[in-house]
Amino acid sequence: MIESPHYTPEHEIFREGVRRFVTRECVPHREAWQKDCKVPRDVWTRAGELGLLCPKLGAEWGGGGGDAYHGLVIIEEQTRAGFSELAFYLHSDIIVPYIELYGTDDQKARYLSRMATGELVSAIAMTEPGAGSDLQAIRTRAVRDGDHYLLSGQKTFISNAQVADLIVVAAKTDPDAGSRGVSLLILETADAEGFTLGRNLKKVGCKAQDTSELFFDNVRVPVANLLGGEEGRGFYQLMQRLPEERLIMAMSAVAQMECGVDEAVAYAKTRKVFGQRLIDHQDARFKLAECRTTATLGRAYLERCIDLFIEGRFDARDGAMAKWWTTEKACEVLDDCLQIFGGYGYMKEYPIARRWADARLGRIAGGTNEIMKDLIGRSL
Ligand SMILES: Cc1cc2nc3c(=O)[nH]c(=O)nc-3n(C[C@H](O)[C@H](O)[C@H](O)COP(=O)(O)OP(=O)(O)OC[C@H]3O[C@@H](n4cnc5c(N)ncnc54)[C@H](O)[C@@H]3O)c2cc1C
Numbered sequence: 001m002i003e004s005p006h007y008t009p010e011h012e013i014f015r016e017g018v019r020r021f022v023t024r025e026c027v028p029h030r031e032a033w034q035k036d037c038k039v040p041r042d043v044w045t046r047a048g049e050l051g052l053l054c055p056k057l058g059a060e061w062g063g064g065g066g067d068a069y070h071g072l073v074i075i076e077e078q079t080r081a082g083f084s085e086l087a088f089y090l091h092s093d094i095i096v097p098y099i100e101l102y103g104t105d106d107q108k109a110r111y112l113s114r115m116a117t118g119e120l121v122s123a124i125a126m127t128e129p130g131a132g133s134d135l136q137a138i139r140t141r142a143v144r145d146g147d148h149y150l151l152s153g154q155k156t157f158i159s160n161a162q163v164a165d166l167i168v169v170a171a172k173t174d175p176d177a178g179s180r181g182v183s184l185l186i187l188e189t190a191d192a193e194g195f196t197l198g199r200n201l202k203k204v205g206c207k208a209q210d211t212s213e214l215f216f217d218n219v220r221v222p223v224a225n226l227l228g229g230e231e232g233r234g235f236y237q238l239m240q241r242l243p244e245e246r247l248i249m250a251m252s253a254v255a256q257m258e259c260g261v262d263e264a265v266a267y268a269k270t271r272k273v274f275g276q277r278l279i280d281h282q283d284a285r286f287k288l289a290e291c292r293t294t295a296t297l298g299r300a301y302l303e304r305c306i307d308l309f310i311e312g313r314f315d316a317r318d319g320a321m322a323k324w325w326t327t328e329k330a331c332e333v334l335d336d337c338l339q340i341f342g343g344y345g346y347m348k349e350y351p352i353a354r355r356w357a358d359a360r361l362g363r364i365a366g367g368t369n370e371i372m373k374d375l376i377g378r379s380l
Contacts, residue, residue: 006069006303014055014070018077021050027081030208037200038210039086041121041163047088048118054092057100061108062116068093068306072251079255082351084358085208087160089252091115094245095122098168098184102228102237107186111166123164125155125214126238132157133371135170135238136179140216142171148220149173149185151194155214157365162200162210165189169216170238173231182234184227187219194219205357242367243319247309249366253326254302256359257295257333263352264288264337271342284340291333298326317379324372327362334359 007015025046026039033039047053055070057063064070071093078086096115099107114120131137140153151171161167167187174181189195198213227237265288268279278284305322308314334356338345345352363369 004069004299004303006306007073011066011069011073014064014066015073015077017050018052018074019081021047021052022078022081022083022086026078026083026086030083033085033208037202037207038162039208043086044088044091044121044163045118048116053088053118054096054116056093057096057112057116061100061112063096063112068247068309071248072255072306075248075251076255079252079259082259082354083208084252084256084355085206087209089248090124090159091122093248094241095124095166095168097244098124098227098237098241099186101241102184102233104224104229106224107227111186115166120165121160121163122166122168123158123160124168125158125161126170127157128154129156133368136182136235138170138172138182140169140171141175142173142183142185142221144173144223145220147223149223149226151185151187151216151219151221153216155216156198156212157201158212158214159209161197161212161214167214168227169214169221170234173234177232179235180232182238183231184234184237185221186225186227187221188225192219192221204360205354206361239316243314243316244309245366246319246323246372247305247314249362250302250305250322250326253330253359253362254295254298256355257291257298257326257330260330260334260337260352260355261288261291261295264291264340268340278340287336288340291336294329294333298329302326317376320367320372320375323362323366324369324376327359328369330359330362331356 051064055064055066059065071089074088078084099111111120115122126135128138128140130139142149142151151169167189169185169187170182171185172181173183194217196215198215201211203211268284268288269277271278305314305318308318338352338356341350341352344350347353
């Protein structure tokens with residue numbers, strides 16, 4: 001990994017705790033969790049006990065009161081350990097802020113501190129079988145019925161759903177109002193009649209990260225669980241939050257690139273081909289030089305983006321640029337790094353093989369890279 005001037009001694013102490021937890025309590029179980037296609041629920045409770053959930057959430061809610069670099073530390077440490085599947089960032093830095101920023105006082109009081117301890121784990125459900133990139137086309141409906149909404153519809157590709165106690169669900173409260181007809185409802189999954197957790201889908205990479213289908217058949221959700229208490233705000237809330245989600249994906253892409261390059265350089269220094277170390281062959285050395293340069297550029301750009309985010313100046317276009325560029329480069333760099341390993345690079349037991357497969361998701365999730373370019377293009 002490349003050293004960063006942005007880390008304080010406090011970040012480094014936090015890093016030690018994350019590293020201990022990931023290497024001692026997660027890595028030994030990786031294969032079993034990958035087989036189960038999920039990280040067990042009690043791992044979340046343990047992470048909460050250790051103060052590893054919600055590092056940015058305000059201390060008044062039991063969060064760490066830290067900054068975006070704390071989130072990056074977690075991503076770096078789990079990536080270094082070859083465990084990009086721990087989706088703590090999804091809960092802590094993507095979903096919790098929906099409630100922290102847009103929730104009513106009652107919603108904040110009911111959920112935030114329990115999310116920080118890991119008592120409540122969360123997921124967010126936007127995508128449907130017929131609506132991914134085009135979110136306005138969602139068909140899930142929430143129809144008011146007294147003090148409740150009746151939620152009906154279907155979602156797919158939902159991360160964390162197998163372990164989630166709370167799911168923020170995007171639904172149409174007014175199907176004739178376009179983007180202004182979308183609202184976000186907080187569904188408590190325990191005893192939710194009419195809610196069915198569908199298949200836990202098998203994936204090419206990120207295998208221990210669960211990804212599920214969801215079905216809603218007239219599920220009663222209290223009106224008090226309408227995020228922010230006002231109908232029709234959902235699309236705006238999603239659009240406001242997506243830049244940070246994309247920044248987090250850029251963090252993961254840069255961390256994957258750096259780790260892949262470290263591993264490929266180390267391998268090229270030990271592998272002998274035609275009587276020489278692989279790195280002594282110019283083609284391999286040049287390839288690694290290019291990879292290291294790209295990863296270094298990625299780090300510099302990422303830190304610039306994080307600084308803009310901390311200053312409150314990171315906008316939708318920045319999010320789109322950071323996400324498409326870093327995830328695209330991560331795939332290119334990791335493909336070159338895998339090639340350095342020859343046949344071993346294609347074996348699952350080698351971390352580079354898993355990185356290569358895990359990184360591919362970055363070009364799809366959080367809005368595809370084509371959609372990112374469309375967003376940037378429209379802003380020119
Ligand atoms: C492992 C995983 C985890 C996920 N987790 C979640 C989650 O937790 N919550 C959630 O809500 N969603 C989640 N998603 C869904 C993800 O956000 C969507 O897959 C993504 O937004 C793309 O939608 P789609 O799959 O329907 O593809 P489509 O929208 O059908 O796109 C298909 C292709 O068409 C291209 N395309 C679409 N529109 C345009 C256009 N206007 N111009 C040019 N090209 C275009 C796309 O770029 C893509 O290449 C997850 C997905 C995966 C794979």
